[in-house]
């Protein structure tokens with residue numbers, strides 16, 4: 268642990284610290300950011316009303332559109348002369364959003380990224396290649412500052428020129444890699460094409476994030492590169508990388524709760540859900556100075572992993588992000604995230620992780636049929652075995668989604684794909700579709 | 703042992719016809735075809751002259767085809783022929799998952815195809831009962 272006095276803090280002390288920092292943050296944004304003052308006034312809540320973590324739910328949410336509307340500096344909570352760095356997130360839809368960091372923010376960010384690297388097993392003895400892009404994107408500089416803070420030898424190679432990445436990886440004796448997971452795989456495959464087996468290099472670990480990835484992809488990266496692959500999480504509106512990170516137990520990402528308060532809410536009712544239940548991740552920053560965010564809705568879907576982690580960190584863990592609220596379905600009043608189906612299917616031999624959810628009405632009730640491709644590499648010559656497989660799939664999906672469903676086994680590669688991705692949901696409920 | 707082509711098929715109209723058309727167009731000659739199905743899907747089992755090529759051709763045409771090892775025995779084409787075979791296995795406690803038979807056009811003998819849990823033990827049991835096992839090379843070109 269890089270900062271055990273914080274990362275392994277007693278829960279009660281941590282919660283007291285959170286309340287304290289939250290109240291300071293609320294006072295600051297209420298007086299410095301017109302948008303927050305207006306939102307709080309509309310909600311009829313004053314910073315002084317917030318006395319506990321439970322009171323957090325009385326505060327209004329912040330969304331991406333608030334940041335867009337405030338472009339570029341409208342939500343900064345300090346004068347621009349106190350901002351020493353600016354990053355921006357590229358908007359795939361619409362305007363980019365700008366975030367600013369004070370000297371103190373940059374300093375704390377470096378600590379948080381040093382924690383992240385340390386939780387992947389890094390020490391000052393490591394040589395870390397930063398293959399995230401440098402620039403307005405937070406990935407490159409985020410990992411860079413963390414690596415230097417940890418005292419590791421830092422190689423600011425940025426993204427691109429993959430053959431040179433491989434050459435540096437090999438010649439510089441790199442032991443740790445920071446990259447997006449897909450780029451890490453490309454580096455591995457390029458190495459193999461160049462006749463270099465990455466498993467024989469000193470490379471030992473990697474911190475990967477900034478895009479969604481699966482357990483399958485983790486296995487693939489770990490096998491190709493011969494490393495431990497750690498999932499890291501962050502978003503520029505909240506900080507950048509350094510918000511949460513897996514430890515070597517790889518069972519959920521510890522949220523740096525002394526700097527961020529995490530909530531999981533039902534994206535429909537906007538009410539917090541109990542620990543363990545899936546929902547939308549919401550963050551409140553409690554130490555940020557440049558651009559604090561209050562109850563920022565990330566649109567990422569996750570849940571709190573219940574229980575304590577054997578690593579000794581007391582920070583709660585969020586499960587690997589499994590989708591976006593944009594993909595959410597409401598079936599018989601239950602929120603369902605199709606990506607959960609994929610997680611179930613990857614664990615069942617005999618079926619491919621390709622599926623399609625077909626929604627129809629049966630009377631007034633929603634009816635769900637999940638089409639699942641049988642795996643092409645498995646020999647099926649018995650109806651009995653297929654029936655058993657169908658029942659297993661149905662039971663596993665039903666228990667993961669908490670709704671009853673029907674499963675139909677379909678032929679390999681028969682679910683239509685567009686641009687390599689299968690169309691996951693066919694909703695016929697409002698088109699008179701019946702089954 | 704004999705190689706059987708097994709294909710997972712959805713129960714949609716014309717799908718079986720498509721499958722046989724693909725094999726026919728590739729010049730593959732079927733000796734036996736047996737369908738086991740439910741209301742939603744079926745499994746098609748095929749004995750043909752070039753099983754490996756058949757599986758490849760079907761794969762390329764978008765069918766989920768695979769090869770399954772089955773036992774084949776030759777019995778006289780008369781009542782009770784299959785019963786003798788099943789008795790021989792039963793007496794040794796060997797379960798038969800499924801069985802079907804077809805008649806060789808050239809001779810008067812029938813060929814029984816058997817899918818059993820433990821092919822090695824089944825083989826021995828049948829040999830002891832004096833039942834002739836048929837090899838792949840007796841039925842098709844080994845490809």
Ligand SMILES: [Zn+2]
Pocket residue numbers: 513514515516521576577578579580
């Ligand atoms: Zn841990």
